[in-house]
Amino acid sequence: MSTVPLFTDESWQMPSKGKVAMLSLIIGECGIFGIFLAAFIFYLGHNLSGPTPSILDVPVFNTVCLLSSSLTIWLAERAIEHGEIRKFGALWGLTILLGLEFITGTALEWYTLIYRDGLTISTNLFGTTFYSLVGLHATHVVVGLVGLTTIMIFTLLGKVRQEHAHRVQVFALYWHFVDAVWVVVFTVVYLVGR
Amino acid sequence: MADQPVPIAGPLEVAYPTQGTFLEWLHSWVTTVDHKKIGIMYIVFALFFMMVAGAEAMLIRIQLAIPNNHAISPEMYNELFTMHGTTMVFLVGMPILFGLANYIVPLQIGARDMAFPRLNAFSFWLTAFGGFLLYYSFIGGFGLYGMGNAPDAGWFAYAPLTLRSFSPGHSIDYWAAALILSGFGTLGTAINIIATTLSMRCRGMTLMRMPLFTWLLLVVSALTLVTITPLTAAQVMLLLDRYAGAHFFDAQAGGSPLLWIHFFWVFGHPEVYVLVLPAFAVANEVIPVFSRKAIFGYPAMVAASVGIGFTSLAVWAHHMFTVGMSAAGNSFFVLSTMVVGIFTGIKMFNWLATMWGGSIRFATPMLFCIGFLFQFLIAGLTGIMLAAAPWDWQLHNSYFLIAHFHYVLVGAIVMCIFAAVYYWYPKAMGRRLSETLGKWHFWVFVIGFHMTFDTMHFVGFFGMPRSIYTYEADRGWNTLNMVISIGAFIQAIGVLIFAWNLVHSYFYGEEAGSDPWDAWTLEWATPSPPPVYNFVTEPEVRSRRPLWDIKHPQDPDWKYEP
Amino acid sequence: MSEQIHLEPKGMVGQHIAMPEPTAWPIVLAFGCTMAVAGLLTSWGIGILGGVLIVAGCVGWFRDVLPHEKHEEVEVLDQPIIITSHRALVERIQVHPRHRAHLPVETYPVVSGIKGGIAGGIAMIIPALIYGWIAHHSIWYPVNLLGGAGVIHWRNPSTADIAAFHWQGLLVALAIHVITCLLVGMLYGAMLPMVPRHPIVLGGILAPLLWTGILHSSMGIINPALDERIAWGWFVISQVTFGITAGIVVSRQERVPTGQSLPFAVRLGIEAPGLMHSRPDVGPPRDGGKH
Numbered sequence A: 001m002s003t004v005p006l007f008t009d010e011s012w013q014m015p016s017k018g019k020v021a022m023l024s025l026i027i028g029e030c031g032i033f034g035i036f037l038a039a040f041i042f043y044l045g046h047n048l049s050g051p052t053p054s055i056l057d058v059p060v061f062n063t064v065c066l067l068s069s070s071l072t073i074w075l076a077e078r079a080i081e082h083g084e085i086r087k088f089g090a091l092w093g094l095t096i097l098l099g100l101e102f103i104t105g106t107a108l109e110w111y112t113l114i115y116r117d118g119l120t121i122s123t124n125l126f127g128t129t130f131y132s133l134v135g136l137h138a139t140h141v142v143v144g145l146v147g148l149t150t151i152m153i154f155t156l157l158g159k160v161r162q163e164h165a166h167r168v169q170v171f172a173l174y175w176h177f178v179d180a181v182w183v184v185v186f187t188v189v190y191l192v193g194r
Numbered sequence B: 001m002a003d004q005p006v007p008i009a010g011p012l013e014v015a016y017p018t019q020g021t022f023l024e025w026l027h028s029w030v031t032t033v034d035h036k037k038i039g040i041m042y043i044v045f046a047l048f049f050m051m052v053a054g055a056e057a058m059l060i061r062i063q064l065a066i067p068n069n070h071a072i073s074p075e076m077y078n079e080l081f082t083m084h085g086t087t088m089v090f091l092v093g094m095p096i097l098f099g100l101a102n103y104i105v106p107l108q109i110g111a112r113d114m115a116f117p118r119l120n121a122f123s124f125w126l127t128a129f130g131g132f133l134l135y136y137s138f139i140g141g142f143g144l145y146g147m148g149n150a151p152d153a154g155w156f157a158y159a160p161l162t163l164r165s166f167s168p169g170h171s172i173d174y175w176a177a178a179l180i181l182s183g184f185g186t187l188g189t190a191i192n193i194i195a196t197t198l199s200m201r202c203r204g205m206t207l208m209r210m211p212l213f214t215w216l217l218l219v220v221s222a223l224t225l226v227t228i229t230p231l232t233a234a235q236v237m238l239l240l241d242r243y244a245g246a247h248f249f250d251a252q253a254g255g256s257p258l259l260w261i262h263f264f265w266v267f268g269h270p271e272v273y274v275l276v277l278p279a280f281a282v283a284n285e286v287i288p289v290f291s292r293k294a295i296f297g298y299p300a301m302v303a304a305s306v307g308i309g310f311t312s313l314a315v316w317a318h319h320m321f322t323v324g325m326s327a328a329g330n331s332f333f334v335l336s337t338m339v340v341g342i343f344t345g346i347k348m349f350n351w352l353a354t355m356w357g358g359s360i361r362f363a364t365p366m367l368f369c370i371g372f373l374f375q376f377l378i379a380g381l382t383g384i385m386l387a388a389a390p391w392d393w394q395l396h397n398s399y400f401l402i403a404h405f406h407y408v409l410v411g412a413i414v415m416c417i418f419a420a421v422y423y424w425y426p427k428a429m430g431r432r433l434s435e436t437l438g439k440w441h442f443w444v445f446v447i448g449f450h451m452t453f454d455t456m457h458f459v460g461f462f463g464m465p466r467s468i469y470t471y472e473a474d475r476g477w478n479t480l481n482m483v484i485s486i487g488a489f490i491q492a493i494g495v496l497i498f499a500w501n502l503v504h505s506y507f508y509g510e511e512a513g514s515d516p517w518d519a520w521t522l523e524w525a526t527p528s529p530p531p532v533y534n535f536v537t538e539p540e541v542r543s544r545r546p547l548w549d550i551k552h553p554q555d556p557d558w559k560y561e562p
Numbered sequence C: 001m002s003e004q005i006h007l008e009p010k011g012m013v014g015q016h017i018a019m020p021e022p023t024a025w026p027i028v029l030a031f032g033c034t035m036a037v038a039g040l041l042t043s044w045g046i047g048i049l050g051g052v053l054i055v056a057g058c059v060g061w062f063r064d065v066l067p068h069e070k071h072e073e074v075e076v077l078d079q080p081i082i083i084t085s086h087r088a089l090v091e092r093i094q095v096h097p098r099h100r101a102h103l104p105v106e107t108y109p110v111v112s113g114i115k116g117g118i119a120g121g122i123a124m125i126i127p128a129l130i131y132g133w134i135a136h137h138s139i140w141y142p143v144n145l146l147g148g149a150g151v152i153h154w155r156n157p158s159t160a161d162i163a164a165f166h167w168q169g170l171l172v173a174l175a176i177h178v179i180t181c182l183l184v185g186m187l188y189g190a191m192l193p194m195v196p197r198h199p200i201v202l203g204g205i206l207a208p209l210l211w212t213g214i215l216h217s218s219m220g221i222i223n224p225a226l227d228e229r230i231a232w233g234w235f236v237i238s239q240v241t242f243g244i245t246a247g248i249v250v251s252r253q254e255r256v257p258t259g260q261s262l263p264f265a266v267r268l269g270i271e272a273p274g275l276m277h278s279r280p281d282v283g284p285p286r287d288g289g290k291h
Ligand code: HEM
Pocket: B156, B271, B272, B273, B275, B276, B318, B319, B320, B337, B338, B340, B341, B344, B379, B380, B381, B382, B383, B384, B386, B387, B388, B392, B395, B396, B397, B401, B404, B405, B408, B409
């Protein structure tokens, strides 16, 4: 549905404004992530003291969970497009669970880093860049989870129908982005950085 | 029109003075989601801050008019030039471009509103509140001496001066926080403009038929997406340093102030193009209409604009030649900067070719655009000079640099903003601005401009650095500085004439009618001011100049366009 | 001449158009965000106020759009628009048939210039290397003369330095050589058809001599180090080799029509009445389907 009553005409079709807007937002987000990534890479090996990236454990399970949530949300998109609302609900719920697993995993990781290794944002350059970059991503996951949950609640209340498929897909684009960015963050922080 | 039954007030509130109380009037503006009203609010907001920042500039010039002056305190002086720069870029340049985009783009593409009207309102208010927050720092930002303290580290806020240890108190926090807020507002509007231009075009308006104004604002908005976000990210880092004890820019802990400089200019250079492309956009509309010829080389114009957009992302370190880079780095940024000159050259020639052989009308908008052409040429040339690293080593951060970018910002951008206001005011208000006052405004302003900024090049050559509080009398800068200050005041008079024109013509201006300039784009096919819904029925276009087609049925453009 | 066209709101007057309803939630949300940030700068209380406003703003906004977007009916006003111009006269550009006839009607395609540049560039390497070998027993000598700028640590190199191999020098020399050869080659492609007679003599021998002369007089300013060491005799030989090879290769290629017969403006992509013939096949129909 359009916000403003569009002049409708089948022979004159424009790209979906929701998708255009979401893609633009994603491009903008890339700018933000790019700067934080640049800072992380710039400071690799510049620590004057304290823990270095070698203390990190590679969060394989977390990553698998987050990436597979991209798959489940895609299946959910297809389900709602075909009007299979129950299937949609189930897959959507699964996506939320996977996202929750990821964010809990990150929380646990930070807990060990802070209390076992004594690494905080002010400890050294690694702490500064690590927490801000991974934290930036985690913030996006949390925002995504809030959105996912809102849609879930409405699904449970039976308010989500086939005609909302487009909006759901626009939102799902954001979630795909959050996952895709994780691939980059993961590579830089846990594979290259370590 | 005033006796029509009007369910909701149109964009020209005062046309219905008997309607409702002041509170209702205010309410209708505060809650509006109409792109035209939001556009007007953006522009009024920007013009207001233009006056504020202009007043700051006047204070700076009073302080510098004579040597060894103490008209204002050194602390105040730092605050003034910081706030002047920050305001002019973020609270004047950006809002006015978004105001114009808001008002004009939907009309030009035959849409009823922006793609996301509520997001539009939200973005505007975010920018506006960000601006007010920034200015609240004059009273609220507890500074070194426990008194109100505005940001004072320059508009580029180089680290480490901005870190807690050197800038205690909250002034820098105000700077970062306010700009983060307005940055998100900017992002929202940019997304909105992109979605509007890509998804809301009326029937027949293919991308290659879109008016060049709209094209350029599309490019600007796309550029904004990747321009404003790095600044936001860097400012978040700055706040993390200041509040959470992070060490991004903290040299003591191994952090690097150099990183800030990079991040700032990764934003800063594309930003200057974000500001100047809308000026080009205005020239693209005004010059053809007042030359009575279609724009020369439409495809080349589009390509050059997109080209500028991309190249401007890869030139930022020309602001950093004196920071010290490798020879390879220097060479790269010298060359990439000069490439921008090529695209800009294409545009200059296309404008000239548009005017060539046309029957030119020297109305006020056109006068300002012609001024723009002259001044932007010189600004571009001094830019190319500064882009040569050895030259820049000599003149970086001298008044020559200040002259260069003020030639762009005032000589090109502000001139085109004036042109835009003279050109579209009749559409928005239903009345024309006075031509007589307009010509006075133009000549007074241009004379003041050249007194000030031509002279600045020379004090720059004679070694006067930027951002100095005062200078000794024996440097040989005295006369020139006095000339600069006098020129500044002449410009201020010009702006006051403009302000008077805006107010006076609002009440007494000549009725404009729907199409006062005999122009060709869709906004002139609506009443002035346009009704809330812009177009009753969907317009349909077949060429780049739909109104030309209607006006000249024998020679419609669609017969000739590809 | 021009007929008047009325954009009447035909029959729409008094009807209603749905527009998005004014709403206060965006400003509430924006104010909330501002207060939340201001909380950081002032006190917690303000931050909390901001948080509350943000939540309120989000919920309110949400209910504005869901489940159905709120609209307001706006009545269509009777505001007829007359689109007309009193400047009905359209001046047509007169394109004389012999306009710009002195430019070639046929020319070599761009690729021929590129081919010529490549061939000439390869050919001129040979005399240059021979010179290096004869004069300094090193084929790297001419390479480093050209690309010395790339060897960043060089300050006043000795002859032995220049005669040695430096990969940076090689890279930079290659880049300079390739770019100049291609550009000059393309210039040849563009200019040879304009040369009235004996293109090979003029373009292959005279032109290289001329530009060597220019370089000879200006090299002292552009690159003093090169100027000191350059052997101008050999330089001329290389240049002429390039000129002749490139010229021969270019002139062997097929010619293509230039479009010179079309007016200049049309070739630049300008469309205007009088410049080109109107296309009778394109009618005024709704061509909206054409993207
Ligand atoms: C052909 C076009 C241009 C070129 C080649 C160019 C080049 C340069 C260079 C090399 C500098 C750095 C000088 C230094 O820091 O020492 C500079 C500074 C600057 N330019 Fe330009 N410029 C061009 C156009 C513009 C435009 C269009 C704008 C504004 C809309 C602009 C605004 C500025 C500003 C604001 C600075 C100073 C930044 C500062 O240090 O505060 N320039 N320009």
